[in-house]
Amino acid sequence: MDYAKLYTTSVACTLVWGQRITDLESFWFKDFNELMDVWIEAEEPGANPPIDEFPILKYFPGKWKKRADKCRDMMDEMWDKARAIIDERRAKGIKRDCFIDTKLDEYAEKGWPMSQHAFNNLFGELLEAGADTTANQILTLILALAKYPEIQQKARKEIDAVCDASRSPQFAIDFDQMPYINCIVKEGMRWRPTASGGLPHLCTEDYWYDGMLIPKGTITFVGVWAIHHDEKLYPDHEKFDPDRYLGHPKLAGEYAASPDYNNRDHFGYGAGRRICPGMHLAERNMWRIVAKLLWAFELSEPVDPISGNVIPLDVQAYNSAILLRPLPYKVTVKPRSPDHLKSVQGELASAMKFMSQWE
Numbered sequence: 437m438d439y440a441k442l443y444t445t446s447v448a449c450t451l452v453w454g455q456r457i458t459d460l461e462s463f464w465f466k467d468f469n470e471l472m473d474v475w476i477e478a479e480e481p482g483a484n485p486p487i488d489e490f491p492i493l494k495y496f497p498g499k500w501k502k503r504a505d506k507c508r509d510m511m512d513e514m515w516d517k518a519r520a521i522i523d524e525r526r527a528k529g530i531k532r533d534c535f536i537d538t539k540l541d542e543y544a545e546k547g548w549p550m551s552q553h554a555f556n557n558l559f560g561e562l563l564e565a566g567a568d569t570t571a572n573q574i575l576t577l578i579l580a581l582a583k584y585p586e587i588q589q590k591a592r593k594e595i596d597a598v599c600d601a602s603r604s605p606q607f608a609i610d611f612d613q614m615p616y617i618n619c620i621v622k623e624g625m626r627w628r629p630t631a632s633g634g635l636p637h638l639c640t641e642d643y644w645y646d647g648m649l650i651p652k653g654t655i656t657f658v659g660v661w662a663i664h665h666d667e668k669l670y671p672d673h674e675k676f677d678p679d680r681y682l683g684h685p686k687l688a689g690e691y692a693a694s695p696d697y698n699n700r701d702h703f704g705y706g707a708g709r710r711i712c713p714g715m716h717l718a719e720r721n722m723w724r725i726v727a728k729l730l731w732a733f734e735l736s737e738p739v740d741p742i743s744g745n746v747i748p749l750d751v752q753a754y755n756s757a758i759l760l761r762p763l764p765y766k767v768t769v770k771p772r773s774p775d776h777l778k779s780v781q782g783e784l785a786s787a788m789k790f791m792s793q794w795e
């Protein structure tokens with residue numbers, strides 16, 4: 437469970453902060469996770485009084501306020517420290533191929549459009565938004581694949597037709613030849629959307645929808661879970677069935693940007709102008725993980741070592757936080773062949789060499 441998160445945190449951290457993370461004990465992983473735990477608790481639906489509806493409530497003391505203050509202080513501390521690490525690195529003349537170095541160079545030349553505090557927290561937000569979300573979806577996908585081996589078999593037919601044991605699938609060259617992998621990723625987003633309640637949006641003007649007035653100032657949510665489990669929209673909605681996406685071969689960004697809004701694949705990344713800007717990265721991350729895992733390994737439900745009985749995975753066992761995540765579970769992971777394993781080790785060595793520039 438931790439390594440799914442280490443992977444997604446490291447990918448986002450490399451791109452945004454120019455720092456690869458390899459260690460569960462490092463500042464970039466451990467401190468960040470402690471912050472996320474407090475953040476998730478503070479944001480849990482129902483955890484705070486409804487101050488948006490009744491602003492007077494914010495003048496009353498309460499545990500929820502202390503928790504929110506603590507979360508803010510931890511965020512400020514985390515991202516100020518992260519920025520100090522980058523400044524120290526740059527002071528030694530080291531610049532890396534990443535978002536923060538690009539922006540620091542740009543603002544040093546053109547001037548700052550925001551405060552240092554806002555800047556540090558903005559870069560922090562990219563990690564807060566990108567790490568847990570993608571890891572949760574990956575954990576959902578591993579759970580579903582181990583539970584439903586027939587889906588693995590179907591995917592492997594497609595994978596094996598393109599990649600023999602000598603190389604693993606690559607997004608850049610294999611995406612079009614492996615449409616079923618894209619279907620699996622989409623079905624995970626629909627079946628167990630991690631942002632199941634969406635994020636709140638504020639109506640900036642009076643708006644009429646279907647004969648109903650939504651007054652200015654109203655807070656609205658896209659009811660992601662309700663839409664994804666609407667029997668009319670997604671028949672047999674509780675079934676994990678990637679086939680329902682065979683008619684949607686493109687990535688989520690293309691459906692989200694299309695004027696044909698009735699043909700959306702799902703709403704797991706939200707909707708409208710504030711839709712998730714990280715979906716392009718998340719989609720590619722998930723595709724890679726599913727394609728490479730299925731190419732290299734067989735996943736199955738765990739077996740009790742004493743009784744020899746299969747321990748069935750529970751596809752309903754999820755947390756109840758603002759970001760939906762499977763509760764800890766176990767799966768059996770077996771390499772498909774010694775040749776696959778050899779290729780994994782070879783590809784690992786070249787990946788390590790490439791990634792060393794961000795360490």
Ligand code: HEM
Nearest residue numbers: 562565566569570573631635705706707710711712714718
């Ligand atoms: C499977 C993975 C992900 C899921 C399910 C997800 C989901 C979401 C959702 C539902 C929203 C709210 C959209 C709305 O208000 O309508 C959002 C916003 C956002 N996401 Fe993601 N996200 C994922 C990955 C990422 C990644 C990898 C990044 C960046 C590294 C990212 C960055 C952001 C940011 C910055 C926002 C705020 C956008 C704004 O308010 O304008 N997300 N995401």
